[in-house]
Amino acid sequence: MNNILPATPENIKKAATLIKKGSLVAFPTETVYGLGADALNPSAVVKIFEVKQRPKFNPLIVHVADISLAEKLCVIDKKAKLLMKHFWPGPLTLVLPKKEIVPDIVTAGLLTVAIRMPAHPVALELIKESQTAIAAPSANLSGRISPTTAQEVAEQLDKKVDLILDGGKCPIGIESTVLAISPKPVILRLGGIPVEDIEKVIGKIEISTSKKRPLSPGQLLRHYSPKTPLKIIKDKKDIKIPKNLKAGLLALKPPDDEFKKLFIKIKVLSQTGDLKEAAKNLFSYLNSLDKEGLDIIYAEAPPQVGLGRAILDRLKRAETKNDSI
Numbered sequence: 001m002n003n004i005l006p007a008t009p010e011n012i013k014k015a016a017t018l019i020k021k022g023s024l025v026a027f028p029t030e031t032v033y034g035l036g037a038d039a040l041n042p043s044a045v046v047k048i049f050e051v052k053q054r055p056k057f058n059p060l061i062v063h064v065a066d067i068s069l070a071e072k073l074c075v076i077d078k079k080a081k082l083l084m085k086h087f088w089p090g091p092l093t094l095v096l097p098k099k100e101i102v103p104d105i106v107t108a109g110l111l112t113v114a115i116r117m118p119a120h121p122v123a124l125e126l127i128k129e130s131q132t133a134i135a136a137p138s139a140n141l142s143g144r145i146s147p148t149t150a151q152e153v154a155e156q157l158d159k160k161v162d163l164i165l166d167g168g169k170c171p172i173g174i175e176s177t178v179l180a181i182s183p184k185p186v187i188l189r190l191g192g193i194p195v196e197d198i199e200k201v202i203g204k205i206e207i208s209t210s211k212k213r214p215l216s217p218g219q220l221l222r223h224y225s226p227k228t229p230l231k232i233i234k235d236k237k238d239i240k241i242p243k244n245l246k247a248g249l250l251a252l253k254p255p256d257d258e259f260k261k262l263f264i265k266i267k268v269l270s271q272t273g274d275l276k277e278a279a280k281n282l283f284s285y286l287n288s289l290d291k292e293g294l295d296i297i298y299a300e301a302p303p304q305v306g307l308g309r310a311i312l313d314r315l316k317r318a319e320t321k322n323d324s325i
């Protein structure tokens with residue numbers, strides 16, 4: 001037995017009571033499941049780091065259900081307000097100057113706080129019922145694949161979390177875009193809102209997801225890693241798989257018959273190659289290939305437009321093996 005409960009109004013109330021008491025609750029958002037605690041209670045927040053085995057230098061995202069709560073936690077300038085108007089609730093996290101009230105453990109001692117309003121009715125209801133802001137990283141063990149179903153949360157965290165609210169599969173499937181605003185807008189993590197969409201509102205923005213000179217502590221970490229080695233396919237013609245190796249394929253769209261023969265297990269992210277559908281399925285399909293006892297997973301690279309950039313970013317992090325901290 002695990003502690004998954006359907007996200008009914010009663011169970012959301014029960015979850016809110018746990019949050020108020022300083023316990024941990026896993027809950028669905030439109031991106032991935034979050035592991036939540038009362039953001040204003042440092043002894044609750046510290047449990048998130050313990051359960052996830054997350055390094056304490058990696059700050060958390062604070063989730064709010066309305067802008068007036070955000071105003072209590074951070075300084076919102078004109079540009080931030082405009083972005084909130086366009087993209088909230090939704091998968092855009094803004095990094096803004098923090099106010100005193102936000103505990104240092106949440107921001108890992110930084111003077112900024114990452115904040116977002118999730119576009120998921122269960123998440124919003126939980127935050128409202130809890131009458132506080134909820135600090136929540138993705139509900140996976142540090143470095144592992146982010147969960148997009150309640151079952152995937154249970155596989156990784158199980159009894160370490162007091163309650164898992166089941167709100168079905170997350171509709172976006174990939175984490176929020178993280179954007180710092182000042183001194184100039186910089187994308188710190190590619191995610192659920194494509195860069196092009198943000199540029200339509202505030203003009204050209206820099207993308208800085210580099211691990212060499214990280215602006216966001218999370219960039220340092222190896223992430224989204226399946227246990228099975230993963231390789232991104234650059235050119236299909238170059239793939240040579242030794243006979244004794246069991247290879248799987250994470251395909252963007254249905255592969256042709258000749259290519260199919262190379263793999264013993266294939267997962268197709270989208271029948272039509274649609275990037276939204278591919279993002280939604282990415283983590284679950286990667287997770288299910290990871291359980292097939294394969295020697296290697298080959299992953300097809302998506303085109304570098306829209307959500308394709310965020311998908312490739314996650315695949316690259318899954319592929320990198322030797323730069324963990």
Ligand code: TXA
Pocket residue numbers: 029031032033034035058059060061091093095107110112113114118136137138139174175176177178188189215216217218219
């Ligand atoms: O979609 C999401 O964002 C999910 C759901 C649950 O909301 N949450 C999530 O949280 O992905 P997490 O902790 O896995 O990723 C947060 C990222 C990390 O890369 C962290 O370093 C960065 O945001 N971050 C948090 N606070 C920051 C800050 N003050 N300055 C720069 N980066 C920050």
Ligand code: MG
Pocket residue numbers: 137138146
């Ligand atoms: Mg995460």
